[in-house]
Amino acid sequence: MVYQATASAPVNIACIKYWGKRDTKLILPTNSSLSVTLSQDHLRSTTTSRADPSFSKDRLWLNGKEEEIVAPGRLATCIAELKKLRKELVEDKDASAPKLSTFPVHIASFNNFPTAAGLASSASGFAALVSSLAALYALPCSPSTLSLIARQGSGSACRSLFGGYVAWEQGVLDDGSDSLAVEVAPRSHWPEMHALICVVSDDKKGTSSTSGMQRTVQTSELLQHRIKHVVPKRMKEIEAAIKAKDFDAFAKVTMADSNQFHAVALDTEPPIFYMNDVSRSIIALIVEYNRVAIEKTGKRKAAYTYDAGPNAVIYTLQENVKEIVELIVKYFPQKDGFKDPFQLFAGGSVGEGRVVEGFNEAVAKKFEVGAVKGLIHTNVGDGPRVLGAEEALLGPDGLPKSLA
Amino acid sequence: MVYQATASAPVNIACIKYWGKRDTKLILPTNSSLSVTLSQDHLRSTTTSRADPSFSKDRLWLNGKEEEIVAPGRLATCIAELKKLRKELVEDKDASAPKLSTFPVHIASFNNFPTAAGLASSASGFAALVSSLAALYALPCSPSTLSLIARQGSGSACRSLFGGYVAWEQGVLDDGSDSLAVEVAPRSHWPEMHALICVVSDDKKGTSSTSGMQRTVQTSELLQHRIKHVVPKRMKEIEAAIKAKDFDAFAKVTMADSNQFHAVALDTEPPIFYMNDVSRSIIALIVEYNRVAIEKTGKRKAAYTYDAGPNAVIYTLQENVKEIVELIVKYFPQKDGFKDPFQLFAGGSVGEGRVVEGFNEAVAKKFEVGAVKGLIHTNVGDGPRVLGAEEALLGPDGLPKSLA
Incomplete structure (x- = not known):
């Protein structure tokens, strides 16, 4: 059995800008912001995540280059939060569910636009990461709940959990549990x-x-x-x-x-x-x-x-x-x-x-x-998409196909 | 008898910036400002003013080119204010004083730095204008009083009435009578x-x-x-x-x-x-x-x-x-x-x-x-200087020498 999922996520460009953090670890902003999600047909990050007990540790490749995952860094935080949700929301409630939260993961991510373009890729990147792991773990979570995790990877990533027109509400709580993205209007409301x-x-x-x-x-x-x-x-x-x-x-x-x-x-x-x-x-x-x-x-x-x-x-x-x-x-x-x-x-x-x-x-x-x-x-585009196995970025060996 | 005076005035560059007027006619600022007066040895405006009953009207030449003096424009306002002070402070108090306030004036002004340099010449220009007329009219006025008039020509000109370190106090009165320049410290306080x-x-x-x-x-x-x-x-x-x-x-x-x-x-x-x-x-x-x-x-x-x-x-x-x-x-x-x-x-x-x-x-x-x-x-430099007749910019005919 291969436990693997692939998802893509869009770029978003803010109209009301996020600038300033009240908490740098949790990435809690000093003000709310609002963005338009751009179409994944032109700009997107795609991520494949696989959980396998035979893997030695969590690993991640971005555009074919391995990135270090070091706690308490942003990547490590996002992966740990998603594993925790897998355990609490799935495994603890259904004894028959495979214990994916205990398996190391391999993650491959790819941006279809050049970094040289100077477009912030961290928003789409962390949104795709969170979306692929959420799919892998079959998390019964809303995009807003997932946005709480994406936010801890890159603030503006939380807005890429929705398509259309998206607000990131700054929240007031110290633990950040109310600092999340919400849909203001879907793409279909104003597709022009x-x-x-x-x-x-x-x-x-x-x-x-x-x-x-x-x-x-x-x-x-x-x-x-x-x-x-x-x-x-x-x-x-x-x-x-x-x-x-x-x-x-x-x-x-x-x-x-x-x-x-x-x-x-x-x-x-x-x-x-x-x-x-x-x-x-x-x-x-x-x-x-x-x-x-x-x-x-x-x-x-x-x-x-x-x-x-x-x-x-x-x-x-x-x-x-x-x-x-x-x-x-x-x-x-x-x-x-x-x-x-x-x-x-x-x-x-x-x-x-x-x-x-x-x-x-x-x-x-x-x-x-x-x-x-x-x-x-x-x-204006849609939110993250779960893609078919044919779009996977990891090969049968659990390593990025791009390195093959 | 020739009634003529020549004065030079310096450029000033603000450290606390003037930006915004609360009264556009009187040039009353929305905030106080502070500048350093720069040396006239390198940058200055020089102005000669002559009053003569044979002149047909007030005329002004800037760098050899005649500028129109149209009421209620800034030039006309400054000249009228200075004539008014001449009448009130000199002629009304001393019946023997020549009635210069009733004579038309010819004014020639020259900047020793090219307009193309992009340095604001209106500050030194209006300060020199006011200083030369004040000298011509023998006005018993402090630089702060004269700054009230220069301000109506160009806001920042009021600060060029002093050398050294100069504040322009925004004032609160509607008539602008408290919106004037004051010396914070003379050049000699901090000549370095x-x-x-x-x-x-x-x-x-x-x-x-x-x-x-x-x-x-x-x-x-x-x-x-x-x-x-x-x-x-x-x-x-x-x-x-x-x-x-x-x-x-x-x-x-x-x-x-x-x-x-x-x-x-x-x-x-x-x-x-x-x-x-x-x-x-x-x-x-x-x-x-x-x-x-x-x-x-x-x-x-x-x-x-x-x-x-x-x-x-x-x-x-x-x-x-x-x-x-x-x-x-x-x-x-x-x-x-x-x-x-x-x-x-x-x-x-x-x-x-x-x-x-x-x-x-x-x-x-x-x-x-x-x-x-x-x-x-x-x-850092000194304030306006009254110059000798040999520096006059007007010729014997009352027209700019530069046009001769």
Whole structure:
């Protein structure tokens, strides 16, 4: 009998940003956050877990490279928590259930997007890890319960336990048992939400978000105001915007919160910068694109947001993606052709790009090829998926197939 | 009889930043601010004013180009206020005093630094304007009283009415009569304070500070916290640091306030960016330079500060200027040689530059020639000077000499 399960999990990009921990071990945040889950058809982590009494110890391979599992590290914590749930919720209640909690596990995980893309892979990675072990252990747990464990691997991973629109409620309890992800709306509620990721070149290694956010907590004079007064109001505003499918309100709050996250990073000693001149030019383009849209229709058509790096994620409704791709390509010429998963340019290629009528082209200068080194077009997606045996990443010997 | 006076006034660079007006006509700020006056030996505005009944109207030439004086504009306001003081304080009290307040004036002003340098010339310009008219009118006014008028030309101009270390007290009265500059300490109290201005290339025209700060007042969720809670504390801290000549404390507050000013600009809708990748790399260099200094001595040796533009001003004590010039030149190679007004490199040239022992060179990449297009070395200076007739900018015909 082989005890094995494979699951995939999505990336999520926050609209209301998580920045600051009140407990660094349990990864309890200083404020609630909210994200859109992106489609696994384009960006995903896949993980296979196998429990076998013949294994000598727990082992994990990420993209074919073995990672050390050392207690009390994040990987070890997640695996231990899931084994504990297996024992309590399954084995203790059903004497006939195999004692998988006592078996060592082998875990292989793979991201279908390059780490070099600068997209946070820890969220999808820990969500896939938790989902595959939960499937292996047949845990009768809701995604919110699993999110409590994923959170301890990487804070934002808890939001990847759901598809659609997801809030991470900060919680108030010291043990973190109320700091979990909840679904605000499923993907099907507002499927027109699309995302264009602009992968921006970065000369230097930035500050890691783990160390950066703690420096902000310790030194920013503005962060506490953000936590206490701004975020609670914005969480309500964006939840209402999502429920009403009000893109204009969604965009306004999303951009304001991205700006404010980077503002408190800058208000840190020493200051933290994640955006560069390319990031800032993309903001200028979206601001001008929205100015034209507001002049014509009274409403915004796009929202930029930046995580702890220079990459832009531009949220927009499906109908606007084509003209945004053309806008970006005009200022950021691409070396490689645009991968066009939604067949926007079925009749041709993106070409030189262009701007919408009434656009002031002087708001940004044209950059050299490579300033934006790739464009990824995706949309709102579903939560973790349990996959069939044919998708397994571990071979018959319990070692990653990729190493075969 | 020719009624004419010439005065020069200095540039000042704020350590606690002015950002936001509570009254846009009177230029009353939302928070107090504090600056260091820089030496007129290197950067100054010079203005000659002449009153003559034969003139047809008030006229002003800036760097040889005539500017329109239109009420209720800033120039017209300042000139009218000074004429009013002439009448009230001189002519109404002494019947024999010539009625200069009834004569039109010709004013010629000249900045000895290029506008292209991106240094705010409005502060020194309005301070020189007010000083020359005050001299022409023989006004028995203190610099603080004159600062009330200069403030209405350009907010930060009020601080250029004093040398040394200058606070602009925001005031609380609606008529602005308590929103004035006061001397915190004269230049002679702490003459070791030097400044290195890094003139940074800028691709695009930024947001003007006049419109930018009002957008911040209207849209930033963080500005009110800064105004109410952060600045009052920092004003006390930096005044104490100046009085104690505690450079470490001075530097800590100066850098934090520069960061926070740019943070609230970023927290504006749409966001305002004044710093670019070059500005940010200079910050990284100073942070690393201070890290080494703190490791060796427990104290910071330099403080960066940025106004509403990409230029860096680095405050440091005299003894450290040479190694900071060498540091900047290493990462930002100069096309033209460093003008060395203090003879730091009397024995040779700056050359390729170098870093101090223990400096981690990987904190920034080396830029191309021209990223920093000039370095200006100056120090703390004195307040406005009344100059002799030989320095006059107006010719015998009452027109600018520069046009002859």
